[in-house]
Amino acid sequence: MEHLPVEVIGNILSRLRAARDVVIASATCKKWREAWRNHLHTLSFNSNDWPVYHDLSARKLEILITQTIFQTTGLQCLSIFMDDVDEFSAAPVIAWLMYTRETLRQLHYNVKTTPNVNIIEKCGRHKLEVLALANNSITGVEPSYQRFPCLKSLSLSHVSISALELSLLLTACSKLETLALINPDIAMSDAQATMELNSLSLKDIYIEAISMDKFILEADSLENLHLKDCTLEFFELVSKGALRVLKIDDVSVIHLDIGENTENLEVVDVSSFTIMWPKFYHMISKASRLRRLRLWGVVFDDEDEVVDLETISVCFPRLSQLSLSYDLRDGVLHCGLQGSSHLENVVLLEVGWTIINDLFSEWVAGLLERCPNLKKLVIYGVVSEAKSHEECQILASFTSSIVRLMRKYIHVEVEFEYE
Structure with a gap:
């Protein structure tokens, strides 16, 4: 170890990340202390890493963090996550940011301060590439002054900001590629x-x-759109057709428009979502490159609407992964087996139920017949803790049916996932 270059030691310390571990390791010898001062580029203060953080007062934490940061000279990645800790004073937080901002590439910041510290103002016009803010307020965004010429990733979690200033903030980030807005x-x-x-x-x-x-989101180069736990009356994506991945999870939206240019879509993942199938299908029907289609726990706006395999097989010839949940309401199966076309390229089939009945195994058998090159079948199910005698009988009958069925498809790997 004594022959290691001091730069390599700096990289080793940086991989430890947690400030407590880095400080302990740097005490090894004089050479490691030099690496700590001059070649450490990653440092993390996380209240979940060390229980003692919760026992210290905010004042003592401020001093500890200040002393640690000020012993370094070239931090590139700084993470400060202090959850369930008393509010910090603004002065030391500003000092940390001013001391590191010339070299900082990544900042992960979740600290409550009194008064609030304008992180955007302190970190603008420098080399920051990744910024993740949580539990803070953003005010007074001035794109002409607070520019982020290198920022590629921005995450705002439980952040207070106006719609206008959020728009101005995006304008200030000319190279932004990844954006996360969480609650x-x-x-x-x-x-x-x-x-x-x-x-x-x-x-x-x-x-x-x-x-x-x-x-309304206007993003000509957008490739990945993921909506989760949202309530919207109207959502519109305006782009030039670069979208490859569309995920919708537990969303309530009356009008959804992702545009007509969907030729590049490769993944459509929809779960816990009420849809008008004809309209939704029209949006994605041009996606001849689609590789993965997941329709899970969807509720149809019209009780008579049916998603049929014939439509899926004809319009999505490259489909390799298909995930469908079994939904039988009022005697209508909303994912039917109409038609005779095969899904030639499907190698992974995922099926599941929320309420099982005797017809489920027949439905699975019909799907297997339509996937001649299938390699793996995954069956998801919900099993209540207090199962009635009838539920136990249905589950036992289903298991026996699947065992018999898979003797016919011995080349297919079967996996069960029960909740």
């Missing part, structure tokens, strides 16, 4: 009923726990 507190002005975001560089957006009337 933000977005203030809308009385004259502004619509939130409009515009980015020429954005490729990936994750939106969780947002509730509003109208959301």
Whole structure:
């Protein structure tokens, strides 16, 4: 170890990340202390890493973090996550940011301060590439002054910001590729009923726990769109057809529009979502490159609507992974087996139920017949803890049916996942 270059030791210490571990390791010898001072590039203060953090007062934590950071000279990645810790004073937090901002590439920041520290103001116009903020407020965004010329990834979690300033913030990030909005507190002005975001560089957006009337996203280069736990009356994506991945999870939206240019879609993953199938199918029907289709726990706006395999097999010839949940309501199976076309390229089939009955195994058998090149079958099920005698009999009958069925498909690997 004594022959290791001091730069290599700096990389080793940086991989430890946690400040407590780095400090202990740097005490090994004089050479390691030199690496700590001059070649450490990653440092993390996380209240979940060391229980003692919770026992210290905010004042002592401020001193500890200040002393640790000020012993370094070239930090590139700084993470400060202090959950369930008393609020810090603004002065030491500003000192940490001012001391490191010339070299910092990544900042992960979850610290409550009094008064609030404007992170955007302190970190703008420098080399920051990744910024993740949580439990903070953002005010007074000035794109002409607070520019982020290198920022590629931005995450805002439980952050308070107005719709206008969020739009201005994106304008200040000319190279932004990844954006995550997680349960933000977005203030809308009385004259502004619509939130409009515009980015020429954005490729990936994750939106969780947002509730509003109208959301318009204009992103010509967007490749990945993921909506989760959102309540929206109107959502529109305006792009030039670069979208490859569409995920919708537990979303309530009256009008959804992802545009007509869906030729590049490769993944469509929809779960716990009420859809008008004809309209939704029309949006994705041009996706001849689709490789994965997941329709899980969807509720159809019209009780007579049916998703049929014939339509899927004809329109999505490259499909290799198909995930369907069994939904029988009022005697209508919403994912039927109409037609005779085969899904030649499907190698992974996932099926599941929320309420099982005797017809489920027949439905699975019909799906297997349509997938001649299948390699793996995964069966998901919900089993209640207090099972009635009838439920036990149905589950036992289903298991026996699957065992008999798989003797016919011995080349297919079968996996069960029960909740």
